[in-house]
Amino acid sequence: MGSTFGGIEIAKRALFSQQTALSTTGHNIANANTKGYSRQVVNFTAAAPLEAPSFTRSTTPGQLGQGVEFDSIKRVREAFLDHQFYNENKELGNWSVRKDALEKLEAITNEPSDTGIRQVIENFWNSWQVFSKEPENTTARAALKESALAMTDSFNHTATQLNELRNDITENIRVKVKESNTILTQIARLNGEIFRVEGLGNDANDLSDQRDLLVDQLSSIVNVTVEKSAGGYNVKMGSVMLVEGNEVATNFAETPPASGSGSSTGTTGLTFDDAYKNGDLKSGEVFGMIESRETYLASYQFQMDSMVKALAEGTVKITMPAGSVLPSKLPAGTVLNGVTYTGTEVLTDSQRVLKADTELSVKGLNGIHGLGYSMENPPTAGIPFFTMKAGATEFTAASLTLNPDIISNVSKLVASSRVMTDSAGNIVKDSDGKETLVKGNNTIALLASDLRNMKVDFDPLSTGIPILTNGTFDEFFRAIVGQLGVQSQEADRQATNQKILAEQVDSRRQSVSGVSTDEEMANMIKFQHAYNAAARAMTTYDEMLDKIINSMGVVGR
Numbered sequence: 001m002g003s004t005f006g007g008i009e010i011a012k013r014a015l016f017s018q019q020t021a022l023s024t025t026g027h028n029i030a031n032a033n034t035k036g037y038s039r040q041v042v043n044f045t046a047a048a049p050l051e052a053p054s055f056t057r058s059t060t061p062g063q064l065g066q067g068v069e070f071d072s073i074k075r076v077r078e079a080f081l082d083h084q085f086y087n088e089n090k091e092l093g094n095w096s097v098r099k100d101a102l103e104k105l106e107a108i109t110n111e112p113s114d115t116g117i118r119q120v121i122e123n124f125w126n127s128w129q130v131f132s133k134e135p136e137n138t139t140a141r142a143a144l145k146e147s148a149l150a151m152t153d154s155f156n157h158t159a160t161q162l163n164e165l166r167n168d169i170t171e172n173i174r175v176k177v178k179e180s181n182t183i184l185t186q187i188a189r190l191n192g193e194i195f196r197v198e199g200l201g202n203d204a205n206d207l208s209d210q211r212d213l214l215v216d217q218l219s220s221i222v223n224v225t226v227e228k229s230a231g232g233y234n235v236k237m238g239s240v241m242l243v244e245g246n247e248v249a250t251n252f253a254e255t256p257p258a259s260g261s262g263s264s265t266g267t268t269g270l271t272f273d274d275a276y277k278n279g280d281l282k283s284g285e286v287f288g289m290i291e292s293r294e295t296y297l298a299s300y301q302f303q304m305d306s307m308v309k310a311l312a313e314g315t316v317k318i319t320m321p322a323g324s325v326l327p328s329k330l331p332a333g334t335v336l337n338g339v340t341y342t343g344t345e346v347l348t349d350s351q352r353v354l355k356a357d358t359e360l361s362v363k364g365l366n367g368i369h370g371l372g373y374s375m376e377n378p379p380t381a382g383i384p385f386f387t388m389k390a391g392a393t394e395f396t397a398a399s400l401t402l403n404p405d406i407i408s409n410v411s412k413l414v415a416s417s418r419v420m421t422d423s424a425g426n427i428v429k430d431s432d433g434k435e436t437l438v439k440g441n442n443t444i445a446l447l448a449s450d451l452r453n454m455k456v457d458f459d460p461l462s463t464g465i466p467i468l469t470n471g472t473f474d475e476f477f478r479a480i481v482g483q484l485g486v487q488s489q490e491a492d493r494q495a496t497n498q499k500i501l502a503e504q505v506d507s508r509r510q511s512v513s514g515v516s517t518d519e520e521m522a523n524m525i526k527f528q529h530a531y532n533a534a535a536r537a538m539t540t541y542d543e544m545l546d547k548i549i550n551s552m553g554v555v556g557r
Helices: 006-030 079-109 117-133 138-199 205-221 272-277 285-313 364-369 404-408 443-453 473-513 517-551
Strands: 040-046 068-075 225-229 232-237 240-244 251-253 269-271 315-320 358-363 386-388 400-402
Touching (some): 006 040, 079 285, 079 473, 117 443, 138 205, 138 240, 138 251, 138 400, 205 232, 269 272, 285 364, 315 364, 315 443, 358 364, 443 473
Antiparallel strands (some): 232 240
């Protein structure tokens, strides 16, 4: 036989259970727009039925139900979709960063345009063309000097911008080091909290959501894999364990300066650069940053430096016309009649005068400029057109500069390759042994102007690294810009595709774990009616007991 007060207990359980469901529904609605929140559901279960004791069977037919109970509040989450999201999110972070870096490189290059480096180089060649027509004109010389300064300044400025972009990327990596370490610490702390709560038999739903949100954020920064263990999440990057239980197994350390060696100090410190080199860092924003710095940016810097080096001292073949008079000392690296000169050998007067058109191999514009004579009195052999800034050891976009002597005295600009000779082809000298310049000659200016169309060796060491090993300067620069455009287009395509894939996976995840306010409102009405019905049952039981307690046994009073 059931208890007299059993109905009240059943109604009470129903009230408590439906009230819990209403509270959970309210919690879901309140967090409908909370990032990383997973909707929660109350797991209802029938209470254990009441059966009267007996040797053989119950004294009453069947078992008497005892209403409803809730044994847990679970969050709705699908781990498979989480792992899918991590995989797509790391690639999204990687290509988004690459796209951004390439867009900045395109802005630095500013091509095609009327104000980019290519136009400045074009103006430089045009100035040589004008100068060749008026080699004695001071205005033409000044214009050539200014166009050369504009070109070297443009190369220097580009090199500065590239260096600043490199520094910005490196600084962003340092920021990601701190951000990643903070996330790892929080994940480890949450592992400990969740372990404590679940050890008491409860479900740490909100704490688990916070942990999953942190892993989402980390998956955008580096490639991570997550394994669930008794102690919580074990987070790895490649073969490196980052978080194990409530302990951070590996911290990230900042990369030491270039002058240093090895990783930063610390027993568990791992630099992103080291992880990139050993293959554990394979994707994510940091991977994209390092790839942009070490691949795109380094390649563009190298190509620009290769072009500048070839312009100043790249090997080219030229033809000096008959009647030209070579300086007594040829520029270093000049090849004449199969002999390579170092710049110290002294030619005889008979060797200096060319009886016929002669092919020479010279080192870039500096080599061409060194084959002629200045406008000074007496004329002197041409000096190097380009020099390097103080402290530099080779020609680069950052070190290239116009020779300071030319800046201060445009008479040192070389146009003529001839000094006075007699009818027999002998050099004419005055009583002091000085030579006289043939001022109207423009051989050197024409050769310098024609350098724009000459095939230049951009890869003297045969490394195969320059984008174009042999070609004109215009072809080389066009190849650089074309490669940059293709790389940027590909990065944009990959970033767009990855964004779509990541959003699709996240949309599927939200369809499972996200809060639908319409669904929650329907649940609220359902639980409200159930609560009201349970309350009505409680009132009914109360009235029944009132009749028994207060109205029975009063006959005859």
